Amino acid sequence: MAFFSSATKSIPIGTDMPQHIAVIMDGNGRWARKRFLPRVAGHKRGMDAVLELVKACVDHNIAYLTLFAFSSENWRRPADEVSFLMSLFIQGLKREVAKLHENNIKLVLIGDRTRFNAELIDQIELSERLTANNTGLTLSIAANYGGRWDILQAVNKMHRAMPSHAGDFDEEHLAAHLAMHYAPEPDLFIRTGGEKRISNFMLWQLAYTELYFTDTLWPDFDESAFNLALASYQNRERRFGRTSEQVSDVASNN
Ligand code: IPE
Ligand code: IPE
Ligand code: MG
Numbered sequence: 001m002a003f004f005s006s007a008t009k010s011i012p013i014g015t016d017m018p019q020h021i022a023v024i025m026d027g028n029g030r031w032a033r034k035r036f037l038p039r040v041a042g043h044k045r046g047m048d049a050v051l052e053l054v055k056a057c058v059d060h061n062i063a064y065l066t067l068f069a070f071s072s073e074n075w076r077r078p079a080d081e082v083s084f085l086m087s088l089f090i091q092g093l094k095r096e097v098a099k100l101h102e103n104n105i106k107l108v109l110i111g112d113r114t115r116f117n118a119e120l121i122d123q124i125e126l127s128e129r130l131t132a133n134n135t136g137l138t139l140s141i142a143a144n145y146g147g148r149w150d151i152l153q154a155v156n157k158m159h160r161a162m163p164s165h166a167g168d169f170d171e172e173h174l175a176a177h178l179a180m181h182y183a184p185e186p187d188l189f190i191r192t193g194g195e196k197r198i199s200n201f202m203l204w205q206l207a208y209t210e211l212y213f214t215d216t217l218w219p220d221f222d223e224s225a226f227n228l229a230l231a232s233y234q235n236r237e238r239r240f241g242r243t244s245e246q247v248s249d250v251a252s253n254n
Pocket of ligand 2: 024025026027068069070071074195197199
């Protein structure tokens with residue numbers, strides 16, 4: 001079912017716990033280099049950090065976790081690193097999907113999957129089908145994903161779906177065609193690895209997301225690092241354009 005939520009249209013109901021967390025898992029290469037290991041060793045360890053975060057999100061009853069695994073620009077990396085990442089992805093799905101399913105997790109891949117090899121596409125489809133009716137955490141993996149790609153494909157789809165509306169589209173129309181139309185906008189964005197940029201992640205949906213940057217490298221991002229991010233989120237005042245006084249009035253009336 002489509003969600004069409006938009007923080008610029010209506011004010012989301014705030015809670016202490018984020019409903020949707022989006023993560024740029026960065027720093028695998030540097031983690032490996034620090035240990036005089038090949039970059040791909042960092043990607044391998046990064047997979048363990050993924051599983052740990054998924055578990056922590058299940059424990060905290062988070063509804064949506066979205067992980068940036070491979071950007072549309074990451075094809076620019078050396079061919080052997082790209083193919084290592086693709087096989088890690090296939091193996092990871094094969095190895096973990098049954099456990100995800102047992103834990104009532106729904107897996108969704110967002111991104112342009114047409115560029116993947118047939119084995120990976122099959123494995124993605126199999127995993128999505130197996131977990132489609134699960135009602136716990138929705139785990140979205142962004143692979144060959146780019147925020148600009150997403151907005152453009154949504155514009156094109158929207159235009160094809162409603163040609164008579166051309167020139168008259170609004171936010172809800174576009175949001176309904178984004179790759180993550182099924183989820184509310186992220187409440188918390190986490191980027192590990194020290195860089196302070198969005199790197200073409202969910203450009204549309206991050207409009208009012210709380211941003212959290214940490215120097216911790218992705219393979220080191222454990223439950224205590226995650227708890228620091230949650231604590232930081234809980235200290236924010238989300239105003240969505242209103243004044244601080246208005247926000248505290250609303251809070252005291254509840
Ligand atoms: C993130 O770690 C993983 C992917 C982009 C696939 P990096 O590989 O970007 O690690 P650094 O930034 O080089 O340390
Ligand atoms: C962003 O990390 C993409 C992923 C984590 C998948 P990058 O390492 O590719 O980002 P830049 O190049 O430093 O911006
Ligand atoms: Mg990086």
